[in-house]
Amino acid sequence: AQSVTQPDIHITVSEGASLELRCNYSYGATPYLFWYVQSPGQGLQLLLKYFSGDTLVQGIKGFEAEFKRSQSSFNLRKPSVHWSDAAEYFCAVGAGFGNEKLTFGTGTRLTIIP
Amino acid sequence: GAVVSQHPSRVICKSGTSVKIECRSLDFQATTMFWYRQFPKQSLMLMATSNEGSKATYEQGVEKDKFLINHASLTLSTLTVTSAHPEDSSFYICSAREPNTDTQYFGPGTRLTVL
Secondary structure, eight states: OOEEEOOOSEEEEETTSOEEEOOEEEOSSOOEEEEEEEOTTOOEEEEEEEOSSOSEEEOGGGOEEEEEGGGTEEEEEESSOOGGGOEEEEEEEEESGGGOEEEEOOOEEEEEEO | OOOEEEEOSEEEEOTTOOEEEEEEESSSOOSEEEEEEEOTTSOEEEEEEEETTSOOEEOTTOOTTTEEEEEEETTEEEEEEOSOOGGGOEEEEEEEEETTTTEEEEOOOEEEEEO
């Protein structure tokens, strides 16, 4: 069965600083990988995804993520965070028929300090 | 982009009553929708996969008689929490799989509080 680990429960960074959120996955085949962001009391918004091809993927809001098969990782990065980036971030792996079922990590809560 | 709506956004009900939550894909047709449950400060747990025109597939441990799912059209899936109890209070989120991109798009969620 597939699994996702987000080792950092809570991260605090200063506005304007760079950000990296870690994600490790376990899946027997080539995974579909996703990063979603959730603001308090809201649903999830897709930031970016990796299916195949270029291992560095660009997403919305200036985020990017790099798929590293050798490390089973899909870390999310942003060169300069904004106060509006404060939210909960979830990494997910798609598996099953048509890669439909998503398994989520436990999430990383990002706090931005001025 | 792909938009998914949920209704209601918030509902409070008495113990023993049933509550229906709607999930709609607004600008695409979704043969497959998903229902998740999220406890405070926790991740999303998949409850069931809803397939248009067929029975839903429930995850292990989810009571199918308690959480009734109907996917009557390509843009609508409903989750009915039957005989709700306080322990059913939670944040319920649906998603719809956009077939052209093989990506799930999520609704804004429904906060259910059972008194």
